[in-house]
Amino acid sequence: MLKAKPPITYASLAPRQRQLLAEKRVSDRMGARAWLDLLAPLARFDTAADRARLAAGRGTFGGVMVTFFGLFAIGAAHGALWSLFVPAAGVALAIRSGLRYRRLGKLDLSNNLARVVVPFLTVLHEEGGPDRPVGLDLDLRAGDIDEKLQETLDLPPARGALSIVERRFRDPWMTGTAELAGGAKLSWTVVDDVREQKRRRRSASGKTKTKTKYKKRSLITVGVSFPARRFAVAAAPAEAAASKDLRVESSAKGQTFELRRAVKVASLEPLDVSDLLDLVAVAFRRATPVAKGAPRT
Amino acid sequence: MSPFLHRCQCTRGFFTLRPCAADAPLVCPHCQRRICAEHWRAGSVPPCCVECAARAEEARSLDDDYDSYWFHSYRHGYYRSHGYRPIYVGTQVDPYYDQYDARGFDPAAGAGAAAAGGGDFDDDGVGGLGDS
Numbered sequence: 001m002l003k004a005k006p007p008i009t010y011a012s013l014a015p016r017q018r019q020l021l022a023e024k025r026v027s028d029r030m031g032a033r034a035w036l037d038l039l040a041p042l043a044r045f046d047t048a049a050d051r052a053r054l055a056a057g058r059g060t061f062g063g064v065m066v067t068f069f070g071l072f073a074i075g076a077a078h079g080a081l082w083s084l085f086v087p088a089a090g091v092a093l094a095i096r097s098g099l100r101y102r103r104l105g106k107l108d109l110s111n112n113l114a115r116v117v118v119p120f121l122t123v124l125h126e127e128g129g130p131d132r133p134v135g136l137d138l139d140l141r142a143g144d145i146d147e148k149l150q151e152t153l154d155l156p157p158a159r160g161a162l163s164i165v166e167r168r169f170r171d172p173w174m175t176g177t178a179e180l181a182g183g184a185k186l187s188w189t190v191v192d193d194v195r196e197q198k199r200r201r202r203s204a205s206g207k208t209k210t211k212t213k214y215k216k217r218s219l220i221t222v223g224v225s226f227p228a229r230r231f232a233v234a235a236a237p238a239e240a241a242a243s244k245d246l247r248v249e250s251s252a253k254g255q256t257f258e259l260r261r262a263v264k265v266a267s268l269e270p271l272d273v274s275d276l277l278d279l280v281a282v283a284f285r286r287a288t289p290v291a292k293g294a295p296r297t
Numbered sequence: 298m299s300p301f302l303h304r305c306q307c308t309r310g311f312f313t314l315r316p317c318a319a320d321a322p323l324v325c326p327h328c329q330r331r332i333c334a335e336h337w338r339a340g341s342v343p344p345c346c347v348e349c350a351a352r353a354e355e356a357r358s359l360d361d362d363y364d365s366y367w368f369h370s371y372r373h374g375y376y377r378s379h380g381y382r383p384i385y386v387g388t389q390v391d392p393y394y395d396q397y398d399a400r401g402f403d404p405a406a407g408a409g410a411a412a413a414g415g416g417d418f419d420d421d422g423v424g425g426l427g428d429s
Contacts, residue, residue, distance in 0.1 A: 036363075040362070040363060043363075044362070118363050119363055119367075119371070122363040122367070122368050123311045123368070123371075126309055126310055126311055126368055126372075127309075127310050127311045127312055127313070129309075180312065180313070181310055181312070181313045181315060181386070182313060182386070184312075274375065274379070277311070277375065278379065280312060281312060281379065281381050284312040284313070284381075284384065285381070285382070287384070288384070288400065289313070289384055289386055
């Protein structure tokens with residue numbers, strides 16, 4: 001049987017991890033193993049905190065409902081002493097769960113950490129080794145905070161809407177560099193463009209309802225440099241040369257690929273780490289390691 | 298190297314594969330390869346190497362721990378679903394990785410190997426298929 005890992009609690013986090021949890025940003029250059037030691041426990045903590053936050057949200061809702069129906073119970077029981085405990089318990093549950101929900105909200109990190117950053121670092125750790133330096137600049141705050149707001153647009157109402165307000169955010173949340181096996185150098189940037197659309201409309205019963213939708217476009221840019229003394233790289237195909245999503249620069253020292261890809265999703269969910277790895281793989285598909293002492297290409 | 302010293306036959310890397318080469322006290326019951334402690338999955342029934350476990354089981358969900366087993370599961374799934382052919386820089390051709398259709402050294406480049414001399418692919422002293 002596999003040993004179950006002990007749950008990560010706030011108290012078990014190191015001072016630097018707590019600092020990162022508070023600031024939600026980090027910029028440093030260290031080995032992949034050191035990055036994983038720093039970030040993997042935080043990712044586990046965040047995943048557990050997300051679950052706890054969801055439970056606290058449900059608890060708050062449950063407390064409000066118990067309070068609401070408890071007030072009816074007082075009337076039905078003609079003010080009997082026991083009936084007073086029902087709404088009181090509901091209020092206590094709502095307050096306790098609400099405070100917990102708020103406290104966990106302050107500690108919340110972007111799911112990009114657990115779904116993209118840590119798996120990507122795990123791959124870099126295996127590819128380059130535990131000690132090769134990885135430079136990383138991370139912003140783990142939510143993508144739709146005011147600080148990242150670029151513009152607000154009042155769109156013309158359509159399809160029965162009273163108003164449509166669109167807010168556009170730009171979130172350059174990850175930039176990094178790493179050295180891979182064979183001396184290949186990797187750099188990458190991920191920028192999320194988030195569109196939040198709030199649509200107000202009047203329902204058939206006359207109530208005004210607001211619906212919020214999100215669309216996200218993640219622009220991934222990856223650069224891979226292959227040293228000529230270790231890699232022979234196939235020439236770029238003609239159609240690729242004209243593409244703005246693939247640029248190849250060659251010199252005597254080697255060849256550098258710059259690749260871009262936009263991934264669109266209709267939510268705030270993190271991108272799939274495979275999308276990031278795919279771009280690096282595009283460059284590696286074209287590279288062949290040069291055997292010992294082979295003539296340079 | 299002592300003939301009695303066994304080295305782990307699992308591979309490290311994602312875009313390029315290279316031998317692990319750590320001391321390997323264990324033998325995988327499925328592939329019969331020598332395996333080090335890091336690449337051993339004691340939780341499987343029977344215990345086996347992480348690569349055999351990864352091939353036998355579905356990859357775990359992404360909210361799990363990103364350990365050696367997760368990595369090998371993910372790598373195996375990625376090679377199969379994305380058609381990526383990793384570069385193999387080991388000295389021996391291991392048939393275990395045949396299904397990945399791994400790429401070796403550039404044959405044309407390898408032909409000039411003996412004449413030119415120079416450094417290996419990586420700094421770990423591991424040569425390529427073009428080496429004699």
